[in-house]
Amino acid sequence: MTSKIKSFDELKSVQERLKAGRDPKKPCITICVGTGCLAYGTRKLVDNFREELAKRDLTGKIDFRTSGCHGFCERGPMVVISPEKIFYQRVGLADAGEIIDKTVLNGEIIDRLLYVDPQTGEKYVHEDDVPFYKKQTRLVFGQNSKVDPESMDDYLAIGGYSALGKALTGMKPEEIIQEVIKANLRGRGGGGFPAGLKWDETRKAKGEPKYVICNADEGDPGAYMDRSLLEGNPHLVLEGMIIGAYAIGSSQGYIYVRNEYPLAVKNIHIAMRQAREAGLLGENILGSGFNFDLKINRGGGAFVCGESSALFASLEGRAGEPRAKYIHATHKGLYDKPTNLNNVETWGNVPFIIEKGADWYAGIGTEGSKGTKIFSLVGKINNTGLVEVPMGTTLRKIVFEIGGGIPGGKKFKAIQTGGPSGGCIPEAHIDLPVDFDELTKIGSMMGSGGMIVMDENNCMVDVAKYFTNFLVNESCGKCVPCREGIRRMRDILVDIADGKGREGDVELLQKMAQGIIDGALCALGNSAPNPVMSTIRYFRDEYEAHIKEKRCPAGVCRALITYSIDPEKCTGCTLCAKVCPTKAAGGVKKKAHTIDPAKCTKCGACRESCKFDSIIVR
Amino acid sequence: MVNLTIDNRKIEAEAGRTILEVARENGIVIPTLCTHESLEPTGSCRLCVVEAKQGKRTRIVTSCLYPVAEGLTVDTKSERVMNVRRLVLQLLLARCPESAQLKEMAAEMGVGAEPRFTPDKDNVKCILCRMCVRTCEKVVGVSAIGFSYRGTEKKVCTPFQEESATCIGCGACAYICPTGHIEMETTKTGDSRTIWGRTFKMATCTVCGRYFAPEDQLKYISRTADVPLENLAVCISCR
Incomplete structure (x- = not known):
């Protein structure tokens, strides 16, 4: 716990003290406890590590940190051993003791826990060498693995809240807005509207109070980057919001987060409490005279509430219905007052722009889209997870180099970007540089950053x-x-x-x-x-x-397909007969099997199980 | 005042008014199903869309909500506009195949039912224009009805579809309903009426002796307007 920090200088000394108290050479075990890894049962693995450390009387002697999502969700549970950053994936619940004894204490690598590239068969020891990470630019998301989301000290130790200190003590609100305009930060929630212009409009709009809102009502199927950022690094989002509020002239903000994200709600609550206790939220922030506080509003699960005017209606306690936006929210938003709404990732970019400057930021990305974008890469892809790349990175690089290509050697067919209301991009456009404008040109959109990969078996x-x-x-x-x-x-x-x-x-x-x-x-x-x-x-x-032709070329639409077995390929292994739920598939062992069309429900279990590619779907 | 063009006609109008208001004042017809002079516009039926050009930007806007501005050029019957209106009417015809008002409006606009849309069979005539809900909230001031569910399931009803304690039986919702979806039944003698599942006792006029208003409505007016109930005991005809 930190006591109230009353100035930027004091903040700097707190950061220094925390940094000095941490020996970068001291061994540290970092384990990802993002929602994906928790679903693998990682909580138990964390307990096992703590127990095993205690058993060896190593508690405190070896650092142990639980962190937010690292993004490589396909390969969880994940453990990283610092300072070497040895990367273990698919770690078993019983592996804790062995990792401590062999790797942490003796520097010995446990071969079976290393990542093997499914395409090349190459094995990797260090996290930074793994192609999934190596080919990304993890500007916003990279801090996730460096901090325990429940620890503000961790955030301060990596220089957290420096941008806020710089903004509050060294910059006028208008200068901050100019910096964000110059950086050309565009809204990451889907619209791509320049955030700086929105801030400027809200600042200049007549009416008090002014509100700033964080839209954390992420709802696209398969998209979870905002969730992972809020869960994994809530202070980053808070810092961005406080800077924005100062620039806009707002003293009250809201975080509208869906209730289906309990860990995000919990972590942001903790972060807000810590920030208040440290004098970074509330009255007279860092002794600057600026007051700002936040409330959390949990959404009830309506996708439409991610739409700004519906979100305002929901915040006001009415049904989440949008209204026509001929008068912008920057003039008449929440409670008809000037309101600035940005999404989680947009807020998360702000501290970097302030800290490192607009010129530096604008050096990343394309002409019209600056900075990086986090995508959630899901569907028919080897490396399911969250990836952050500079704007303008090609779909090919994202899918094949970072994503590791399509499982089972299948052929890439399309990628859906922009969530449910985005578009499907075919292979012909695989070399498209991904940014706001390019995606719109070919009939899709950036959306909030969902990417669903489809292969030849998708109709x-x-x-x-x-x-x-x-x-x-x-x-x-x-x-x-x-x-x-x-x-x-x-x-x-x-x-x-x-x-x-x-x-x-x-x-x-x-x-x-x-x-x-x-x-x-x-x-x-x-x-x-x-x-x-x-x-x-x-x-x-x-x-x-x-x-x-009443035909489904991909063999998906059940009314249009029939299942049969190729007698040339079938070895009579009986596996299809075992998995068939209706006993439609069957035959004599070691002889070609058949499928009874009258019994077949076209569930596809035989096709998935067949090792000889003998199931024909037409 | 601002200068704009609607359907090639140069028009001067007060700033801040909507395209729909200005068009109607100038005798230009724009069809609507959810506007009413005593209600704030809501923009839900989408029949009133028009093509508006401001500067270099041309887009389809909702005329009942879009404020007129200097230099605005409006086309109320462009092909894009008509495509939206045709679609809206065909969708509503498929939703409420029994509605005479919709059929009439579609016929006037030369729009036929889209054969590919299977008409709904639940005999609902509600087009969710929200006029009843807005009237109950903004004009009557009781908010006895509202919306339940979402999307295609959305419906107008009392909270939890139970008898509403706040409803005063005034029937304003039934009177304003453009399609006759809201049913209000009165007994033969006229001593009671039933609406939204609740039966209201009617009061008699102290002069002519006829039943003329629900007792609950008179009590509500007495309370909100601070008028003694006795002063409300005479029907409009006898006043």
Whole structure:
């Protein structure tokens, strides 16, 4: 616990004291306790480490730190041994004692816990050498592995809150805004609007009080970068918000975080308490005379509440419904007062811009999109996880070099960016540099940074159906095109997938899509047809195959496929017969098996289990 | 005052007013299903969309909400606009195939039902224009009804779909409903009416003896307007 810090100089001496108290050569075991790793049972592993350290009378002699998400979720539980940064992955619950005895105490590497590149077969000892990490630029997310999210001392020891000190004592609010404008920080929540301009508008808007809000209502399927940042490094987000509030002239802020993120809620609560106790939040921050405090508002799980005006309605205690934004939130937002809303990652970028300067920041990225972006890389990908790369990095680098390519040697088909209302990008655009403008050009969008990789076994009609159905369920129902239109599009997609598609359906979908894009009230509706539009644009042949030939080329849509076994390839190993839930697959051992179409439910269990690629889906 | 153009007509209008208001004052018809002169606009039906050009930017905007501005050029019947209106009407026709008002409006605009949309079979005539809810909240001031559920499931009802203790039985919601979805039943004698599942006892006029208003409504007016109940005992015809 730190007592109240009353000035920037005092902050610097606290940081120095904390830094001096830490020997960089002292062994430290860092273990990731992000939500992904916790799901692997890492909590038990943490207990085991503590027990094993105590048993050896090493508690305190060897540092042990639990940290937020490192991003390499595919390979958890993960342990990093400093100072060498030896990287162990898929660590077993019983491995704690062995790691201490062999690696920490004797410098011996445990071979079986090392990461092996699935493509090259190469083995890696040190974290920084692992291609997944090596090819990233972990500006915002990199601190996650250096701090215990519950420890403000950890954050201060790596220089945390220096940017706040610099801003409050050395910069005028207008200078800060100019710095953010110059850095061209664009909103990471999806819109890509320049944050500095938004700050400037809010500062200049008439009306008091002014509010700043952190949008942590991340809801895209498969996206969890904001979650991991809030869980893993809450002080970074706080610091960004306090700087923003000072620049804008706000004394009250809110963090709107979804209640499905209990660890994020907990960690941000702890961080706020610590910051208040240290005089970094509340009245007279760092003795500057500036007052600012925050409240946490937990969202009730409506996707639409990530839309700013719906978020305000929800914060005000009304149903989460958007309104038309002809008067910007910067003038009339929460409680009709000037309001500046940025998402978690945007706030997380602010301390770096202030600390290192706009010129440095603008040196990263592309002409129109500066800095880095964190993506959540999921779907048919070897290295599922969170990756941070400079704007302008190609999809190919993200998918194949960092993501490690497609599992099982399958062929890449498409990547969905921008969440449910983003678009599917085909292989033809795999060399696209990813930034706000490039993605929009080809019919997708940056969104908040979700990336879902699809391979040859994904049917694009099925994909469009999935996302459209998600949006049907998440439409607030206020306006007609969104509420009624998306469900009708979904119904047509269901028909197509069921083999009941009609000639003209594709054209009708396109016409409806344009009507919804133009007619819907908010961004959810305006962008809801994107998955359909982009899959028609790039995979129209698949739609045609479903409609005209009643055929699903990828072998996904159950109404259009039959399962059979290739007698040439089948060895009669009986595995398919064992996994088949309806006993449709069967035969004599060591002789080619068959599938009874009358019993087959097309669940795909046989295909997944077959080691000889003998299951034919047509 | 600002100068703008609507459908090639040069118009001068007071700043801050909406495109819809200004168009209507100038005899330009823009269809709507969720606007009413005594209610704040909500922008939910999307029929009133128009194409607006301000500077270099052309976009589809909601005319009931968009404030007029100097140099604004508005097209109320562009192809993009008509595509939205056709879609909205076809979607509503599929949702409420029984609604005579919708059929009439669609016929007027030359819009037929989209055969690819299977009409809903639940006999709901509600188009979720929100006029009833807004009237109950803003005009009557009781907020007895609101929305439940979300998206396609969204519906207007009393809280928890139970009898509302705050409803005064005034029937304003039923009167304003454009499609006749809200049902209010009155007994043959007129001694009671039932709305939103609750039955209200009607008061008789002390002059003509006819039933004229729910007792709860008179009590509500008496309380909020600070008028003795006795002063409200005469019906409008006898006053």
